[in-house]
Amino acid sequence: AQSVSQHNHHVILSEAASLELGCNYSYGGTVNLFWYVQYPGQHLQLLLKYFSGDPLVKGIKGFEAEFIKSKFSFNLRKPSVQWSDTAEYFCAVKGSQGNLIFGKGTKLSVKP
């Protein structure tokens, strides 16, 4: 069965620290990979996506992710986090029927 694993349940950082959130997926077909962000009380918004081409994908708000096929990973990174990045982050892979399969999410708390 297709699945997505996010390694960290809750990450706490100080402002200006670097961020890396882990994501591993299991899916043997052509991958579409996504990172979504959910700010408190809001719906999910797309941060970035990978379909093909350059495995280093740049998204909004200074986020980037690297697709490493050999490791089935799609980790999210940001060089310097801000208090406004406090949110929950979800990694997702497109399933065989066009639906999205989500990881359990990682809560990020950034201390000012």
Add this chain to the structure above:
Amino acid sequence: NAGVTQTPKFQVLKTGQSMTLQCAQDMNHEYMSWYRQDPGMGLRLIHYSVGAGITDQGEVPNGYNVSRSTTEDFPLRLLSAAPSQTSVYFCASSYRRGGLHEAFFGQGTRLTVV
């Protein structure tokens, strides 16, 4: 652009009551899905549709029904509400262009069953 519109935003039901969560999209997307979000569980797929007249079950379909009579609408019906259905529900629609698939989410419906 309206995107994906969900109604209502909040709802409180008594155990055993039925209701329909509405979802409409104006982007002419083929795919529509319903997810529920529970703390520590991520988003779990309830039902999905790959086009008008076609629906299928996701990971947690029990207690829910869907139909897709038009491209735009994908309502989710709770047949007999139970406290275990207390959750936040998100509707999503998505398109496929080439091999890329991208989903757009509604604002969510926070449902409490007492």
